[in-house]
Amino acid sequence: MEENTPSIEGLLKLLRGGTGVCLVACHPNADLDAVGSQIAIKWLLEKLGYQKVVLYSPEGPSHVAQRILEEAKVNVSSFPPVSRSDLLIVVDTGSLAQLAGFDVGGFPAKKKILIDHHEPDEELRGLLDHSYVWGQRDSYCSTSEIVFELIGRTGFSPPREVCLAMLAGIIADTVGLRHATPGTLRRVANLLDEGDLTLERVTQILSVEEQSxxxxxxxxxxxxxxxxxxxxxxxxxxxxxxxxxxxxxxxxxxxxxxxxxxxxxxxxxxxxxxxxxxxxxxxxxxxxxxxxxxxxxxxxxxxxxxxxxxxxxxxxxxxxxxxxxxxxxxxxxxx
Missing domain, CATH: 3.10.310.40 (Diaminopimelate Epimerase; Chain A, domain 1)
Incomplete structure (x- = not known):
């Protein structure tokens, strides 16, 4: 593994040029930030030319995250849906144990990248044979913000459902924006504008959680x-x-x-x-x-x-x- 933390531009360079299969994995019972990041990365990689982008979370997504997946018409598998890939991306996961037995080191992939707003532990970092990113130095409060910055560097305009997914991740990880930084609030404003959304509409979707x-x-x-x-x-x-x-x-x-x-x-x-x-x-x-x-x-x-x-x-x-x-x-x- 390269001992570096690439910039947003460096990370984008790593993602460009792929045309094959990508597996985007996260922790079990995927929360809103994990799922929001997965949905946005899937959309970005397909725009960049990847033929197939599949999402994986051991045990599947959380109940409230499932609502965002339904809005985006995207599925997250509870088991690895492919046996190998050109690119493996792990999101919103800071340790190997959080992947609940998924064999990051043994999974066949040409590149293995972590995108998270926390620094990973040494065990997980050692299995990422290319690079890793963590956003604390840039005052990111969520992984969804990092992905939004990635998309912004491409000049692509994400559709409404992708903006909604990233907003959901940001709002959840900042406890309704109560712990948001000025940078986070600027990104929220940009996402609302790009997705033609209102904060009221986003919070309304997130607040309706059926209790089984x-x-x-x-x-x-x-x-x-x-x-x-x-x-x-x-x-x-x-x-x-x-x-x-x-x-x-x-x-x-x-x-x-x-x-x-x-x-x-x-x-x-x-x-x-x-x-x-x-x-x-x-x-x-x-x-x-x-x-x-x-x-x-x-x-x-x-x-x-x-x-x-x-x-x-x-x-x-x-x-x-x-x-x-x-x-x-x-x-x-x-x-």
Whole structure:
């Protein structure tokens, strides 16, 4: 692998000239930023001349991300839909463990590129035999923004559904633009203009999330099983469910928790999802850093954003929950 972080222009150069097959992969239960990035990259690569661009997320997309896929009339496969490709792009994924067993190193591809707004861990970086990109240095709040910048360098005008997909990713990863930078807000304004969209229309689409019976049951069980910890006036909730970890953690925040950790353990795999309220994030809590450490502890990987992050691994769930509480307390008490 080349030890560099190419510029947007350098990344575009890597993508140009291809005419074959590209696989665009991301983490399991793909969220809005992952799916928004995938949809936009698929459209861009087809414009650049690729004959076939297929999208992959272990376990498929999240429930709310499925709405954006339906708007764009695009599918994301829950298993690798091709056995080899000319180009492999991994998006919005910071560690190998987050790819849930997908063999990045062994997958036959002429180029392997990561596009993410977080720095990847050493294990994943070592398997990218060409280059990687992470957008922290350019103040990107989402991977969708990086892809929008790529498209902007080509002079192409993305259609409405592609603009909608990128906007959804940006809005989700900035918690409704509450954590957006000035650069992010400029990109949002440009996307609204190019897609002839209104912010009201975009948020309306994202806010309509049907709650299935299994999801509602998981939310209720997460509250029933919750163990509470207090740090001064802040409440940390630790609980377990068998599925819907992310939405259960979000539901607990909506119930009044300041920090929620929801975990599951099945088939020898541990999945942990954490969420935080705006108030504790403003006090300095960064769940992305916390879950990165948790991921290492459970023998896998983790990461994410200040207010939403996760980890996957194979061992030590009970001790990892205790470590989580300790790391959160450490961050909050430092402030």
């Amino acid at each position: 019976l299994p999801r509602r049951i998981a939310h209720i069980k997460s509250a029933q099983r919750a163990v509470l910890e207090r740090i001064d006036e802040s409440i940390i909730v630790i609980t377990r469910v068998s599925s819907f970890e992310g939405s259960s953690a979000k539901a607990l925040i909506n119930l009044g928790a300041d920090v929620a950790l929801v975990s599951s353990e099945r088939g020898g795999k541990i999945r942990m999802s954490a969420r935080a309220s705006n108030s504790v994030v403003e006090r300095g809590l960064n769940l992305g850093l916390v879950m990165k450490e948790i991921g290492r502890y459970i023998g896998g990987g983790g990461g994410g954003h200040a207010a939403a992050a996760g980890a996957v691994g194979e061992k030590g769930l009970e001790e990892a929950e205790k470590l989580f509480v300790g790391l959160v307390k450490e961050q909050l008490c430092e402030r």
